[in-house]
Amino acid sequence: xxxxxxxxxxxxxxxxxxxxxxxxxxxxxxxxxxxxxxxxxxxxxxxxxxxxxxxxxxxxxxxxxxxxxxxxxxxxxxxxxxxxxxxxxxxxxxxxxxxxxxxxxxxxxxxxxxxxxxxxxxxxxxxxxxxxxxxxxxxxxxxxxxxxxxxxxxxxxxxxxxxxxxxxxxxxxxxxxxxxxxxxxxxxxxxxxxxxxxxxxxxxxxxxxxxxxxxxxxxxxxxxxxxxxxxxxxxx
Amino acid sequence: xxxxxxxxxxxxxxxxxxxxxxxxxxxxxxxxxxxxxxxxxxxxxxxxxxxxxxxxxxxxxxxxxxxxxxxxxxxxxxxxxxxxxxxxxxxxxxxxxxxxxxxxxxxxxxxxxxxxxxxxxxxxxxxxxxxxxxxxxxxxxxxxxxxxxxxxxxxxxxxxxxxxxxxxxxxxxxxxxxxxxxxxxxxxxxxxxxxxxxxxxxxxxxxxxxxxxxxxxxxxxxxxxxxxxxxxxxxx
Numbered sequence: 373x374x375x376x377x378x379x380x381x382x383x384x385x386x387x388x389x390x391x392x393x394x395x396x397x398x399x400x401x402x403x404x405x406x407x408x409x410x411x412x413x414x415x416x417x418x419x420x421x422x423x424x425x426x427x428x429x430x431x432x433x434x435x436x437x438x439x440x441x442x443x444x445x446x447x448x449x450x451x452x453x454x455x456x457x458x459x460x461x462x463x464x465x466x467x468x469x470x471x472x473x474x475x476x477x478x479x480x481x482x483x484x485x486x487x488x489x490x491x492x493x494x495x496x497x498x499x500x501x502x503x504x505x506x507x508x509x510x511x512x513x514x515x516x517x518x519x520x521x522x523x524x525x526x527x528x529x530x531x532x533x534x535x536x537x538x539x540x541x542x543x544x545x546x547x548x549x550x551x552x553x554x555x556x557x558x559x560x561x562x563x564x565x566x567x568x569x570x571x572x573x574x575x576x577x578x579x580x581x582x583x584x585x586x587x588x589x590x591x592x593x594x595x596x597x598x599x600x601x602x603x604x605x606x607x608x
Numbered sequence: 609x610x611x612x613x614x615x616x617x618x619x620x621x622x623x624x625x626x627x628x629x630x631x632x633x634x635x636x637x638x639x640x641x642x643x644x645x646x647x648x649x650x651x652x653x654x655x656x657x658x659x660x661x662x663x664x665x666x667x668x669x670x671x672x673x674x675x676x677x678x679x680x681x682x683x684x685x686x687x688x689x690x691x692x693x694x695x696x697x698x699x700x701x702x703x704x705x706x707x708x709x710x711x712x713x714x715x716x717x718x719x720x721x722x723x724x725x726x727x728x729x730x731x732x733x734x735x736x737x738x739x740x741x742x743x744x745x746x747x748x749x750x751x752x753x754x755x756x757x758x759x760x761x762x763x764x765x766x767x768x769x770x771x772x773x774x775x776x777x778x779x780x781x782x783x784x785x786x787x788x789x790x791x792x793x794x795x796x797x798x799x800x801x802x803x804x805x806x807x808x809x810x811x812x813x814x815x816x817x818x819x820x821x822x823x824x825x826x827x828x829x830x831x832x833x834x835x836x837x838x839x840x841x842x843x844x
Contacts, residue, residue: 393640394807397633397674401780404629404672422672431677436640436658438633439677441667511808531808544637545809548781571630572747572767573781 380421384452392460402551410566459491488540489547497521505535510543549576616657620688628696638787695727724776725783733757741771746779785812
């Protein structure tokens with residue numbers, strides 16, 4: 373079940389200007405906090421080695437203005453096992469970046485796993501890497517995905533969509549759930565549960581639980597708005 | 609209820625070497641993704657202006673090796689409204705940093721709100737800023753907090769502990785819930801719910817829900833281990 377060899381799994385996470393913070397920082401946290409032996413957490417390292425990759429080796433400014441320094445550019449990026457492609461406002465610019473699309477296609481050949489978070493899935497779609505596959509994206513971009521990529525089976529009722537060698541997730545915080553699913557796949561359920569427990573994050577064994585909560589929130593909100601309107605009306 | 613003036617709320621988030629990624633990136637995401645008018649999300653900015661603050665203006669290396677560039681050091685830090693103090697492995701070194709303790713005490717005078725995430729709460733305790741208050745920290749550090757700060761009322765069954773001018777949270781992902789509570793306090797429930805919805809994160813109106821999930825996970829894990837042991841025994 374588990375790959376417990378000495379070589380760590382090399383995870384690349386793409387970053388670009390106006391990348392959404394949690395889209396890349398959520399998976400980064402999951403991979404960095406994982407331990408194969410929870411009892412020896414303090415003395416051991418993660419089985420994942422995580423690198424931020426950017427087109428150019430310059431400081432990246434995220435949504436909200438966080439500045440991060442990429443470890444590698446496209447030229448000196450090592451051979452990756454997993455590549456995570458996040459989204460955010462900048463993804464609407466990067467979808468027209470031909471060099472990025474070529475790089476994604478080249479990378480995809482050598483990977484064990486390709487992962488899209490949020491509108492990062494749109495970048496995978498544009499590179500032609502979702503053709504004929506089930507995939508998802510941020511709830512506000514589901515129509516965009518359907519329109520742009522008619523050959524993709526767009527899934528809207530799953531938080532994390534596992535299509536084998538490509539895994540995609542819903543928006544922003546869903547990247548955490550996606551990364552926990554990858555930890556499970558590489559190192560089994562006990563290791564993934566221990567990482568989630570350490571992060572004090574609910575283990576995403578039933579991803580639809582998260583959506584039910586969202587739907588309940590939306591229903592509550594709708595009811596409150598209606599009640600407020602009724603109060604306004606009766607006060608007139 | 610809401611402060612909808614033009615001036616944005618200035619949020620400082622402390623960073624230091626070996627800070628836990630999600631401890632600071634989670635709140636950063638919440639504050640940066642908030643909008644007062646959800647319908648005008650793309651054309652408007654967050655009502656929060658977020659800055660990373662470090663003791664020295666050098667690149668910070670987080671747990672797992674992410675490199676971030678602080679916006680300010682202690683010398684040029686502007687007058688903050690909210691200060692978020694994250695934790696992580698580096699907090700065990702920073703708790704002995706006398707200059708940081710002095711800076712925290714100085715800052716606390718001018719703030720509307722002081723927030724501790726994870727073992728960041730231990731730094732607030734060491735600075736004497738939790739005296740006589742209810743507070744919490746990462747589940748693995750609750751005993752450490754009780755031992756070090758006997759005058760703090762350590763809470764272990766709440767995910768976010770609101771003590772008025774000081775708010776603390778459980779570990780790592782709990783910083784997201786804490787920040788959503790602050791958005792609620794500054795801009796009301798509708799704005800906070802919309803930010804959570806945009807992040808596809810469950811709104812933390814019932815923080816104990818998260819703990820119940822953790823406890824259920826622990827029980828499941830325990831049962832699996834016991835079943836595995838029984839199988840081992842019967843196989844002998």
